Amino acid sequence: DGGITQSPKYLFRKEGQNVTLSCEQNLNHDAMYWYRQDPGQGLRLIYYSQIVNDFQKGDIAEGYSVSREKKESFPLTVTSAQKNPTAFYLCASSRSGSNTGELFFGEGSRLTVL
Amino acid sequence: GNSVTQMEGPVTLSEEAFLTINCTYTATGYPSLFWYVQYPGEGLQLLLKATKADDKGSNKGFEATYRKETTSFHLEKGSVQVSDSAVYFCALSDLSNFGNEKLTFGTGTRLTIIP
Numbered sequence: 681d682g683g684i685t686q687s688p689k690y691l692f693r694k695e696g697q698n699v700t701l702s703c704e705q706n707l708n709h710d711a712m713y714w715y716r717q718d719p720g721q722g723l724r725l726i727y728y729s730q731i732v733n734d735f736q737k738g739d740i741a742e743g744y745s746v747s748r749e750k751k752e753s754f755p756l757t758v759t760s761a762q763k764n765p766t767a768f769y770l771c772a773s774s775r776s777g778s779n780t781g782e783l784f785f786g787e788g789s790r791l792t793v794l
Numbered sequence: 795g796n797s798v799t800q801m802e803g804p805v806t807l808s809e810e811a812f813l814t815i816n817c818t819y820t821a822t823g824y825p826s827l828f829w830y831v832q833y834p835g836e837g838l839q840l841l842l843k844a845t846k847a848d849d850k851g852s853n854k855g856f857e858a859t860y861r862k863e864t865t866s867f868h869l870e871k872g873s874v875q876v877s878d879s880a881v882y883f884c885a886l887s888d889l890s891n892f893g894n895e896k897l898t899f900g901t902g903t904r905l906t907i908i909p
Contacts, residue, residue: 684837723838723883725896770837772837781828781843787836787837
């Protein structure tokens with residue numbers, strides 16, 4: 681079955697540590713996205729990528745980094761510079777240029793900073 | 795910039811009640827509008843969409859009509875079930891960036907249906 685796989689589902693981190701969240705898709709989608717979800721704030725876009733080896737900052741990119749070396753993979757690193765990293769992180773993908781607005785989401789990764 | 799405002803929750807209803815979740819938007823141009831649903835412990839799924847004014851999106855008994863004159867896209871269902879308990883997100887598309895599917899989401903409305 682095609683879909684998006686995020687791992688790990690739950691992650692605990694000590695302050696000052698970087699952590700990388702994995703996102704893999706087998707939908708052959710060009711575009712991939714990372715969103716952050718906080719209670720009462722909905723989803724906010726962190727980074728997105730329309731094509732391999734290219735990515736753009738979203739609305740809240742500070743303290744995060746990404747790479748897009750393969751079409752299938754779009755890992756997100758939460759760095760120690762992110763002041764409030766505890767959140768639910770959602771990865772998504774879409775067919776670039778499809779103009780359908782439909783995103784396909786993974787099941788999310790919940791990061792807790794201790 | 796674009797923005798989406800949806801009614802704050804949580805919303806609690808009895809089974810078979812009528813549901814309305816309000817959503818209004820601000821956007822330049824002519825965005826497409828969406829409702830996504832998030833069931834407990836899962837990612838978001840597209841529930842329905844409408845791409846132009848007066849379009850009605852529908853799925854699983856849910857409906858929403860794209861009202862340009864009132865900049866609204868309210869979600870309705872005539873008779874809710876316990877299985878509809880979830881968080882519902884209204885969203886609009888921003889296709890200004892080379893057709894990239896950047897969506898702007900509302901804050902979400904948590905719906906709980908009581909048997």
